[in-house]
Amino acid sequence: MLSDRSQLLFKNLMGLYLNDGKPVGSTTLAKLPDIGLSSATVRNVMADLEKMGLIHSPHTSAGRVPTDVGYRLFIDSMLTYQPLSQQNEATIRHELSTGLNQDALMANASKVLSGITGMTSLVLMPNKEQEVLKHIDFISLSANRVLVVLVFNDQDVQNRIIELEQPIGSDELQKTANFLNEQCVGKNLAEAKQFLMGRMDSIRSTTNDFMSSIVEATDHVLEEQLEQKMPFLVSGQTNLLNYQELASSDKLKALFNAFEQHSEMLSLLDKSMQAQGVQVFVGQECGSAIYQDCSIVTTPYQVEGEVLGVLGVVGPSRMDYQKVVPRVDMTAKILGSLLKK
Template sequence: MAGTHGSSETKVSERASHFLKTLIEHHIRDGQPVGSRTLSKETGLDLSPATVRNVMSDLEEMGLVSSPHTSAGRVPTLLGYRLFVDSLLTIKPLDEIDVNALRCEFEPLDDATALVDTASRLLSGVTRLAGVVMLPRHERDVFRQIELLPLSGKKVLAILVTGEGEVHNRIIHTERAFTPAQLVEASNFLTEVFTGQDMVEVRRRLLEDLQATHERMDELLHQAMEMAQRVVESAEHKDQLLVSGQTNLMHFDELASMDRLKALFEAFSEKREILYLLDRCIKADGVQIFFGGESGYEVLDDCSLVTTPYRVDGEVLGVLGVIGPTRMDYQRVIPVVDVTARLLAAALRQHN
């Protein structure tokens, strides 16, 4: 079974588990609340309506299902989905014909970016969701040098040079004025620490260090790291993440309001937050699933993200996955994500 983000500790009886599994599978199919009569019919158990209602009440008390105000039926909660994926889902591997059809899509390509683009397209095409793939680390830009120069008042010009020789400038308003000597000292420190690292790793380390050592950090160093973080964020290339099939999400009623779609499409266009999220999966072993608020990213509260890292010779090069509504077909999506990661890794190994 695929590894997942978080875990479900709720103890549920065998009969209640059977009902929950049936309810979720029905809800995934049509997106509607599921009533007791439908459940009784689909579970194939010869139970009285009162017994079915009691089981449903138990599931509701455990926080695994909820009742929308407008309906007598129930829908799964995020906790219900978590239990379903962790304990009740049987994953069937893709059959060999499907795997070979996917493999053929990669075979004529010998360029890393084209391979990643193909993986993204295949993920969205096969699942009918949005496919996301991080570029391999060795294809990404690296941090070469940073210079912090004083401007008038409490303003600093941050100049970042990346591995390809690109120069990124950003004017930053600071809480206090710094002398040229202080800024030279800070620039030298940051350049020494981060030179040669890819930009995603630099941003991740800056964020971690700022959160972890704020209390103990020298004020100059803390402000210098904040300045570096801002210029690194503005310089990060949007092509570090390839996204395909965003428009597939328009076909799901729960995501189809204009406000929600606008926020989602902005997130796909901006990419930075989704990149942060995929970064968190770099060290995962196998498939990880984030339901709704587990992502920590508000725009994905009504979505799920299914991801897995892809590796070449034991080294994790990136993460790929799909984003879709919480009621996506996990039984189908999880093996597609897993196989695509393996095929991309194999194609990149050949390319190298």
């Protein structure tokens, strides 16, 4: 536990460092109007804070900067988060937009989050295999061109145009749609795909060529949906150039490579899916030395109590948590509400 004086100095040091990223000296702290202590007293308190592992001196600088332990104490014990204004909430909701299918909405959420935080955003996609098929329809575009419409989870609509070798009539399209809706609706994506694979030989032998072609084309659309392997979306990588501690070419290269090497980040995002509310990971809490001088803020997004994925941001450890955390939290809540619609 920190004394009131130590807590006051540490909180002010954190405020100065988060604002400009420069080591904070005892003289600078002593000059603050609400400190009321001599430079010598401030130096003694700073020395105590350093012994506690909350601050350290980078290189030969006379100033001090927070350690990962210091960040953790500050985030957990000293910050108060204010909810976003109704205007900011309305702006996020408007920018996300409701008139998009699920994949487009996810991509939009990633871009919006990076824009409103000034960080790199991450959005863990829902598990495609567990998407439930709600409806199948076919729309004739011309004699040989058909639009396949698949609706998943009531809000994810996927469209594909297929080319057939022979013309097909609207009656055949309707029969095929009725058959597939009877057999596949209510199954998740993996189950629907497995059913069609198991019944394909029987379908070919008991139906005409037109219906077989449409069923096979639908199977290919399901396969394409399953093969969307991108586990999470990343936006705003170049935002990291704005932070001196992350802007070296070697540091950026390592971070960008880490975003592409999904395993480490997926482990962290999977961990976040099991947690309640916003999580803040500082430095090596992120799971790798690559994230030294970084923090990752994450929170799950959900529909009707079911967690579908996680979104969050990667930025410098000296990010403005009081602004970033509520924006991440609100974006997740709005995303969940739009997915529900």
